[in-house]
Amino acid sequence: MLLAVVVALAGWFAVSALKAKTEVQAAVQSATTLSGQVANGDMNGAKASIGAFGEHIDATYRQTSNLAWMAATLIPYYGDDVRAVRDVVSILHDVSANALPDLTQAAGELDPTTIGIADGTIRLGGMQQAAGRLTSANTVIADAADRFRQIGGTHIGRLTDMISQAQTRFDQLASLTDIVTRAANVLPSMLGLAGGDGTTDGSAAGGSTRTYLVLVQNNSELRATGGIAGSWGTLTVSDGHVSISDFTSTSQQWDEPIADLTPDEKTLFGTKMAFFQQDVNFTPDFPRSAQIATVMWQRLSGQSVDGVISVDPVFLQNLLGAVGGMTLPDGTVLDGGTTAQILLNQTYFDKTSQDEQNAFFTDTASSVFDHIVASTGGDNTALVKALVKSVTDGHAYVWSAHEDEQTQIADTAISGALETDPARPVTGVYLNDGTMGKMDWYLDRTITAAYDKTYPNGAKRYTVTVTLTNTLDPVTAANLPELIRGYEDGDTSRPRHGEIDTVIHAYAPAGGRLADWTMTGSGIGDGQFDAITTHEGLTVGSKNVILEPGESMTLTFHVITSAEGGDSEMILRTTPQSK
Incomplete structure (x- = not known):
């Protein structure tokens, strides 16, 4: 039974x-x-x-x-x-x-x-x-x-x-x-919206007004979050209605530091990010860049802002792909396939002086934003997808000066913040340009991460591989405009000949470590990091690499995550691509 x-x-x-x-x-x-x-x-x-x-x-x-x-x-x-x-x-x-x-x-x-x-x-x-x-x-x-x-x-x-x-x-x-x-x-x-359903009836009554500083990064001269902050302007929103100011080029340099940099920041990035508008984003921690930028903007304009938005030409290209292309007053056509190449490379052949180039970049930024804001009858679903893709790929960041709002976005991709929680393993590979030109359009970058194994305590090991290649040949490089090639130590009497000078910053996950590393190829010196230090408690290995035309190098390193990460997969965050 x-x-x-x-x-x-x-x-x-x-x-x-x-x-x-x-x-x-x-x-x-x-x-x-x-x-x-x-x-x-x-x-x-x-x-x-x-x-x-x-x-x-x-x-x-x-x-x-x-x-x-x-x-x-x-x-x-x-x-x-x-x-x-x-x-x-x-x-x-x-x-x-x-x-x-x-x-x-x-x-x-x-x-x-x-x-x-x-x-x-x-x-x-x-x-x-x-x-x-x-x-x-x-x-x-x-x-x-x-x-x-x-x-x-x-x-x-x-x-x-x-x-x-x-x-x-x-x-x-x-x-x-x-x-x-x-x-x-x-x-x-x-967005200063008053309506309970997220819409507006066409008036600003009952809503509020927000003003944001907008930084347009130029990825042909790399900074950790994308590229130099080449154009600055403001975006104002009143109950959902958007208006864009004229953009200006960033050439301001202060005699005294705008912000007190931490010892970690000085060791990793020097002091330029506290003196130069273009260099506020040497750090990969976008909220920090945004805070410094707001102080600079207040000094320049007397205007306080509610936050900072950072975008780049790839972001603009993605949005134009959704809302439709446009033709600039000089006949240049920008659309979902050409915008990045024109703004990050072609303009330096078409415009012969730095003043012309700066004017084109800033005027174009204003025109593109105006076109996007004024667009009608577009595909809203495509626009949302373009925004999501841009954020996911690191082409757009947002920081809010309002603490409650910043708390909501702080640990999302759009914040661009360094991850300091061991339970959320993130490895970072960030690049800063030292060429002082616009050569990074020709820098091919491949950065990957692969899981290796899990240790008995739950920590995981990953292999991260970084390959940089100067895709130019010597003859082509020698014929590039000087403003693309750059100048040695910023001295206009000493134009470069096509080399690309890059600083690599390899960040270990919070609570984890850089276990070991190897470097092969050109421009690697002794094959060791120039410095190993910390930034916001994260271990960082830094290496300055100079690649001549046609040269390539590969950095391979292992990171070990904290056991607190549990089953969470490690995220690889990098300086966004230019194309």
Whole structure:
């Protein structure tokens, strides 16, 4: 009789496990589909996917809560695996019961297809209306994601892989929800919007006015966050209505430092970032650059600002690809495929003096912003995608002078802040130019990271590979305009001959370390870092490399993350590409 009961329970469990597996796979597929639907502005589809996710999880929960599963947890050795599955399902059921209702209502209030700019007005597609429900759902989902990460491996390889895949998909859902929630909470105030649904009726009544300093970086002369801050202007928003000031070139140099630099900053970057407008972003920590820039702007203009926005020609190119190209007064055509090349390289052949080049760059920045703001009838979904891609790739950063807003964006990609939390492993590779020309258009950069292994304490090792190549040949280099080639030590009587002078800064993750490194190729000297120091508690190795035309070098280093990082995958953050 007992044997018959055991056999019956085993059979029941086998059938139930198969049903649970099918339901979980369907739930994972719904979550995967959801991300794409939100990205494409299909909120009706998103609501359907949210509903399907909940139905599949609820069905799985019913299966794993029955007597057969409870009995299976008592099985020696494999009982732990059964408990792991039940824990996963319990977490997801909590999300289904306590987050999905709010998420479904929020999806009904959001309309991403109306998020964008039209006739000089920014519209948020119902973000304000959905903010409360998004916040409630996000709290539950974030807690669930933390609990999910605590579930370890099992004795069955395929089961461990399934749980790992489910964790990855859920992390993606949690990340998407968190980003949308932060945007819904912070954008209305940053844009001075008064309407409860994120729209404006055409008047500024009831809204507020915000003014932001805008830095346009020039990636052909590298700085850690992109390139020299070559043009500065302001963007003013009143209840969603946008106006752009004229941009000016940045040539100001102060006799006294604008900011007190830390010993770490002086060791790594020298003191120029406290004296020169163009050099505020030698540091990869954008909030620090922004704070220094606001002081400089106040000294220059007497104007206080609510924050700083940094963009580059690749950002402008991405947005023109979404809203449509434009023709400048001199006949130059800028669009989604040509803007970066024209602004970062071609102009230095077409304009023969530095004054002409500066004027073209600043006038173009103003014209492009005016064109984007005044655009009508464009593809709002394409515009949102262009913005997201630009932020993801490091071509746009934002800092708010309002503490509550900065707190919301501080640990997102758009903040450009150094990550100092050991639980969030980030390795950085940042480049600063020493050529003092516009040669970095010809610097090919390949930077990759690959997982190696996990240590018993949970720390992980990764291999990071950095390859830099001067893509010019000597003959072409010798015929470049001097303003591209640059000058030795800034001395205009000593033009360079085509070499590219670059400082590489390799940042270890917070709580981690640079384990070892090798350098091969040209311009590496003794093959060691010139200095190993710290910045905001992060270990940094720095190397100055000079590559002649056609030369290349490779730096390979291993980083070990903190054990506090747990199962979190390391993120590689780099100076953004120029093309």
